[in-house]
Amino acid sequence: MQKILSVIKREYLQIVRTKGFIIGTVLGPVLIGAFLVIPVVFSLISVDQQEQIGVVDLSGEVAGGLEEKLDQKMKDGKPRFVLKLYENSKDENIKDLKEEMNQKVLNEEFSAYIFIPEGIIKGGSVEYVSQHVSDFDKIGNIHDAVNSVIIEKRLKKEGLDPQKIAQHMKEVSLKTSKVTQRGVEEDTGGTFIISYLLVFILYMTLFFYGSIILRGVIEEKSSRVVEIVLSSLRPFQLMLGKIMGIAAVGFTQYAIWALFGLGVSQYGSSLISGFFPAASFNFPSIPAYIFIYFVVFFILGYFLYATVYAAIGSLVNSEKEAQQLLLPVSMFLVVPILLMMYVIRSPESTLSVVLSMIPFFAPILMLLRVCVLFPPFPQVAGSILLLILTILAMVWVVAKIYRVGILMYGKRPRFPEIIKWFRYQ
Amino acid sequence: MQALEVENVSKSFGSFLAVNDLSFSIPQGTIYGLLGPNGAGKTTTIRMVMNIIIPDQGFIHVLGQKMNEHMKEKVGYLPEDRGLYPKMKVEELLFFLSALKGLKRDEVGRRIDYWLDRFDLGEWKNKKVEELSRGMQQKIQFIVTVIHRPDLIILDEPFGGLDPVNTKLLKDIMLEMKKEGHTIIFSTHRMEQVEMICENICLINRAKKVLEGSLNQIKKQYGKNTLLLDYEGEGHFIHKLSGVEHIDDYGKFMEIRLADTRDPQNLLKELAEKVRINRFEVKQPSLNAIFIDKVGDKNAKDPIGH
Numbered sequence: 256m257q258k259i260l261s262v263i264k265r266e267y268l269q270i271v272r273t274k275g276f277i278i279g280t281v282l283g284p285v286l287i288g289a290f291l292v293i294p295v296v297f298s299l300i301s302v303d304q305q306e307q308i309g310v311v312d313l314s315g316e317v318a319g320g321l322e323e324k325l326d327q328k329m330k331d332g333k334p335r336f337v338l339k340l341y342e343n344s345k346d347e348n349i350k351d352l353k354e355e356m357n358q359k360v361l362n363e364e365f366s367a368y369i370f371i372p373e374g375i376i377k378g379g380s381v382e383y384v385s386q387h388v389s390d391f392d393k394i395g396n397i398h399d400a401v402n403s404v405i406i407e408k409r410l411k412k413e414g415l416d417p418q419k420i421a422q423h424m425k426e427v428s429l430k431t432s433k434v435t436q437r438g439v440e441e442d443t444g445g446t447f448i449i450s451y452l453l454v455f456i457l458y459m460t461l462f463f464y465g466s467i468i469l470r471g472v473i474e475e476k477s478s479r480v481v482e483i484v485l486s487s488l489r490p491f492q493l494m495l496g497k498i499m500g501i502a503a504v505g506f507t508q509y510a511i512w513a514l515f516g517l518g519v520s521q522y523g524s525s526l527i528s529g530f531f532p533a534a535s536f537n538f539p540s541i542p543a544y545i546f547i548y549f550v551v552f553f554i555l556g557y558f559l560y561a562t563v564y565a566a567i568g569s570l571v572n573s574e575k576e577a578q579q580l581l582l583p584v585s586m587f588l589v590v591p592i593l594l595m596m597y598v599i600r601s602p603e604s605t606l607s608v609v610l611s612m613i614p615f616f617a618p619i620l621m622l623l624r625v626c627v628l629f630p631p632f633p634q635v636a637g638s639i640l641l642l643i644l645t646i647l648a649m650v651w652v653v654a655k656i657y658r659v660g661i662l663m664y665g666k667r668p669r670f671p672e673i674i675k676w677f678r679y680q
Numbered sequence: 681m682q683a684l685e686v687e688n689v690s691k692s693f694g695s696f697l698a699v700n701d702l703s704f705s706i707p708q709g710t711i712y713g714l715l716g717p718n719g720a721g722k723t724t725t726i727r728m729v730m731n732i733i734i735p736d737q738g739f740i741h742v743l744g745q746k747m748n749e750h751m752k753e754k755v756g757y758l759p760e761d762r763g764l765y766p767k768m769k770v771e772e773l774l775f776f777l778s779a780l781k782g783l784k785r786d787e788v789g790r791r792i793d794y795w796l797d798r799f800d801l802g803e804w805k806n807k808k809v810e811e812l813s814r815g816m817q818q819k820i821q822f823i824v825t826v827i828h829r830p831d832l833i834i835l836d837e838p839f840g841g842l843d844p845v846n847t848k849l850l851k852d853i854m855l856e857m858k859k860e861g862h863t864i865i866f867s868t869h870r871m872e873q874v875e876m877i878c879e880n881i882c883l884i885n886r887a888k889k890v891l892e893g894s895l896n897q898i899k900k901q902y903g904k905n906t907l908l909l910d911y912e913g914e915g916h917f918i919h920k921l922s923g924v925e926h927i928d929d930y931g932k933f934m935e936i937r938l939a940d941t942r943d944p945q946n947l948l949k950e951l952a953e954k955v956r957i958n959r960f961e962v963k964q965p966s967l968n969a970i971f972i973d974k975v976g977d978k979n980a981k982d983p984i985g986h
Binding site: 257258261262265269474475478479480482483484485486487488489490662664672675679 | 693694727730732733749752753755757758759761762763767768776779780824
């Protein structure tokens with residue numbers, strides 16, 4: 256036991272000290288955080304530029320109300336849009352007028368102009384002309400403003416009160432809730448994003464830690480240190496120590512991420528609104544039971560795949576050689592990702608239930624089902640039990656392969672040879 | 681009590697018989713040569729002694745006890761296929777591998793300093809293994825093998841990659857450890873090294889023991905009629921002389937084994953008529969000659985140029 260502890264300690268320190276681990280651990284949440292925060296920040300930054308907008312109002316009825324409706328303010332309190340009215344004083348024809356305005360846009364006298372035709376109250380369309388028309392946010396604002404001015408005018412002409420109409424026309428909102436064994440929870444879509452994120456983190460880390468184990472075993476084999484180590488302990492102790500040591504690395508990383516996540520969901524919203532009062536942003540929070548299942552399925556998935564990667568490492572002489580054998584293993588991890596959308600949409604279908612019970616798919620698919628729609632408990636317990644049994648069987652099988660493979664150099668053994676190893680004492 | 685007893689041990693991998701009914705024993709406090717050509721079964725035998733693989737048949741006793749995991753702490757093993765963790769620092773590595781031998785951390789520190797100092801590696805203590813030369817790594821590996829003061833030390837080609845100065849240093853340490861009562865198993869292909877330091881040997885070929893005993897006795901058994909001849913001139917006729925049983929031609933000189941009935945003095949006369957003789961010596965056969973005789977196949981026994 257003392258010897259296994261020494262191996263665990265070595266494996267742990269060797270990985271935790273590497274730059275790769277530190278960068279991955281710190282950068283992981285920073286990247287995810289950035290992914291959530293940066294778009295918000297940028298949308299706030301773009302607000303802060305005052306723009307001159309030309310207005311040609313041939314109807315003479317719209318421009319007046321427009322200034323009042325287009326009242327967006329910048330951080331320093333100045334209006335974002337400055338409207339500049341152009342009268343058609345010289346009775347030019349419309350074509351010449353537009354040509355003149357176009358020129359002004361090109362000379363950057365103003366960033367855009369709005370052309371309102373004469374009979375707009377009766378019908379027709381307003382034109383918006385600019386050098387670039389890809390700022391949907393800005394165009395949307397202007398569209399809304401023009402729209403509401405014109406509609407108000409129309410309503411007033413018919414003798415209706417725009418304010419009353421607005422009240423009657425108020426949209427009915429659709430509130431989505433999710434009913435579970437635990438009761439009713441309001442779901443704003445955040446749970447979905449979080450599930451997606453958790454499943455993706457699980458998938459990435461299973462891959463990541465598997466390849467760390469693979470590399471560790473190959474390093475021991477190719478540097479030929481393995482025989483020196485085995486003159487002190489059993490192959491099984493070495494394998495177990497390695498798998499546990501890397502598991503400890505995984506827990507460390509997850510713990511750091513969990514603390515970070517907790518911090519963000521606790522203080523993130525207030526932090527952001529502290530810096531940018533204009534933004535209203537709510538971080539979705541993870542229900543505790545989902546987080547527990549996440550950790551459970553990470554542990555089980557890790558041990559299952561760790562044994563597979565350890566076996567592959569013991570069979571090959573180099574990482575390059577390992578690639579061929581890795582392909583089927585990667586398939587086991589990729590298939591559930593491909594099936595993800597299907598399972599999200601019909602989590603209760605027979606296919607979803609069966610797939611999520613298969614041990615090699617279970618960590619990802621069962622976690623997904625837990626997130627989307629909590630499955631009947633026997634199914635969850637069953638998949639966990641199956642996973643544990645499979646892990647025990649894998650440890651037994653892999654130990655037999657590992658103890659022989661790790662001392663074999665040269666040609667990679669064929670499958671029938673590996674079967675023979677089971678009979679070796 | 682013997683330091684090591686191997687009794688009727690066999691081991692096969694599938695249909696390949698790696699070790700076949702092998703027995704030998706090693707007295708305590710001696711240096712024992714375990715010899716054999718490549719693929720003879722030496723490494724498999726050593727791995728069984730180390731409990732890394734388990735014999736199909738037979739028994740292995742180390743220091744009077746049946747070999748088990750616990751006994752690994754009493755044995756030190758320097759494998760032929762050896763290496764170290766390239767990314768670890770020297771001291772860290774030595775601490776780790778000593779811990780695997782059951783040593784407590786506080787007693788290891790002094791021993792590490794002593795050995796690093798002895799091999800002149802003190803300033804490399806905090807360097808990564810991959811920064812060391814092959815010779816230095818070799819010395820670190822030797823330290824790993826003996827740091828837990830094992831009663832039985834197994835060295836497989838310990839001098840490979842060492843310069844003459846370090847070879848001498850290592851040989852001196854081996855003799856010193858023998859004096860202190862440690863038993864050493866020395867496995868190599870370099871017969872002159874075996875002749876220098878081993879009292880007893882065991883020669884294995886094709887999974888079976890072909891020779892065992894004290895080096896002196898084996899040489900005596902091989903007869904006194906061995907000549908060492910250094911000559912100038914055309915020497916092809918020597919192979920055809922009567923009573924010449926076997927010749928090992930080393931280029932600069934040749935080792936000739938004569939039939940017991942043949943008198944070396946007569947041979948000297950015959951030779952002196954045809955070639956110029958620089959050196960003519962009646963001696964015990966070299967271990968190298970015995971090795972080649974026992975292990976070489978039938979064709980190799982015929983003299984070259986015959």
